[in-house]
Each structure stands twice: as structure tokens, then as C-alpha cells.
Amino acid sequence: AQSVTQLGSHVSVSEGALVLLRCNYSSSVPPYLFWYVQYPNQGLQLLLKYTSAATLVKGINGFEAEFKKSETSFHLTKPSAHMSDAAEYFCAVTLNNRLAFGKGNQVVVIP
Amino acid sequence: GAGVSQSPRYKVAKRGQDVALRCDPISGHVSLFWYQQALGQGPEFLTYFQNEAQLDKSGLPSDRFFAERPEGSVSTLKIQRTQQEDSAVYLCASSLDSGMNTEAFFGQGTRLTVV
Numbered sequence: 001a002q003s004v005t006q007l008g009s010h011v012s013v014s015e016g017a018l019v020l021l022r023c024n025y026s027s028s029v030p031p032y033l034f035w036y037v038q039y040p041n042q043g044l045q046l047l048l049k050y051t052s053a054a055t056l057v058k059g060i061n062g063f064e065a066e067f068k069k070s071e072t073s074f075h076l077t078k079p080s081a082h083m084s085d086a087a088e089y090f091c092a093v094t095l096n097n098r099l100a101f102g103k104g105n106q107v108v109v110i111p
Numbered sequence: 112g113a114g115v116s117q118s119p120r121y122k123v124a125k126r127g128q129d130v131a132l133r134c135d136p137i138s139g140h141v142s143l144f145w146y147q148q149a150l151g152q153g154p155e156f157l158t159y160f161q162n163e164a165q166l167d168k169s170g171l172p173s174d175r176f177f178a179e180r181p182e183g184s185v186s187t188l189k190i191q192r193t194q195q196e197d198s199a200v201y202l203c204a205s206s207l208d209s210g211m212n213t214e215a216f217f218g219q220g221t222r223l224t225v226v
Contacts, residue, residue, distance in 0.1 A: 097142075101153030
């Protein structure tokens with residue numbers, strides 16, 4: 001079965017600093033991987049997705065993620081955090097036509 | 112519509128009460144999903160429809176949970192005899208087709224509190 005692991009439920013980052021959120025997956029076949037963002041009292045919004053076309057995927061709001069098969073990872077990064085990036089971030093993998101989500105990372109941006 | 116719409120946004124139910132949660136997917140979207148998101152957790156799959164057919168209900172936690180999509184558009188998730196452990200945000204998502212890499216669009220969710 002496919003699943004994803006996100007470590008560290010809360011992540012604090014200073015405004016202007018690098019944002020790094022880690023995601024590792026377990027999969028016996030090439031996966032489809034996603035990062036979603038959830039703002040308070042909102043639904044999930046797709047940030048980016050990996051579909052095997054390119055290992056470095058660029059998404060919205062300056063985020064990107066790199067698929068590394070050797071490390072079974074799909075970490076999310078943003079070079080410079082903005083106050084508006086404060087939200088919860090979920091990594092997900094496709095599992096039998098639906099999404100299996102990690103537990104999420106709550107990102108706090110410190111001015 | 113412009114996006115996935117869920118109603119009500121908030122629901123408080125007394126333990127033992129039945130509730131019905133509604134989801135209006137994006138027009139023309141074939142696939143519809145229900146997820147349950149407990150506090151501090153990621154969404155957990157409940158059930159999946161392709162048009163009006165419920166193809167997967169393996170995530171429904173008990174036989175008190177029932178979902179339908181009779182005309183292949185609007186869907187309703189019903190919970191009978193609610194219990195405190197049913198308190199969660201219930202998210203609905205729709206996608207254009209059933210492809211493995213097709214983007215799912217999520218509604219804002221219904222926050223259910225059972226007291």
C-alpha cells in the first residue's frame with residue numbers, strides 16, 4: 001500500500017527564510033504525489049503535483065518540490081517565507097483512485 | 112458553479128441525532144470523494160463515486176455512515192445516531208475524471224460537533 005510520512009507537526013520559520021517541509025512516501029510502483037495547502041477554515045488547495053514528467057515541480061505561490069526516487073522523498077521548499085504562507089500543508093499520494101494524506105505540517109511564520 | 116460547495120458549514124448535533132451533509136461538486140465533474148478530517152490530522156478517505164455509482168465505500172467507519180449521489184451530481188453524506196467520535200470536518204472533493212493524477216478540488220468542509 002502507498003502512504004506518506006510527514007515529520008514534525010509544527011514548523012516555525014522566520015519571514016524571509018527558507019521553508020522546507022519533508023515528505024517521504026512508500027510505494028511499490030511509481031507514485032503520483034501532491035502537496036496541498038489548507039488555510040484556516042478553508043478547503044484544501046493544490047500547490048503542485050508530481051506525475052513523472054519532471055523531477056523538479058514548480059507550483060503556485062513560489063513553492064516547488066523535488067521528487068527523489070532514491071530517497072523516496074518529495075520535499076516541499078520555498079526560498080523566502082512570507083507571512084501569507086502561514087497555513088497547514090499536506091503531502092498526499094494517489095492510492096486506488098483516491099488520495100492518502102500525511103498528517104500535515106502547521107507552518108508558523110515569525111515576523 | 113465556481114467551486115465545490117458544502118452545506119452547512121457548521122453543524123452541532125446532540126449525540127444520537129441524525130445529520131445530513133450536502134456537497135455540490137463542480138459541474139461536469141465525474142468523480143466525487145468524501146473525506147473525514149479529525150482535529151490535527153490529515154484527511155481520511157471515506158467514500159468515492161464515479162457519476163452515480165459508489166465504487167468504493169471502504170473508508171466508511173461504520174454502518175451508521177451512508178452516502179449517496181443519485182443523479183451523479185449532488186451528494187449527501189448521512190450519519191445516523193451520531194456519536195462524539197464523529198466530530199470532525201467532513202470534506203468533499205470532485206475531479207473531472209478518474210485519472211490517478213487528476214487534480215481534486217475541495218470544498219470548505221462541514222465542521223460537525225457532536226455534543
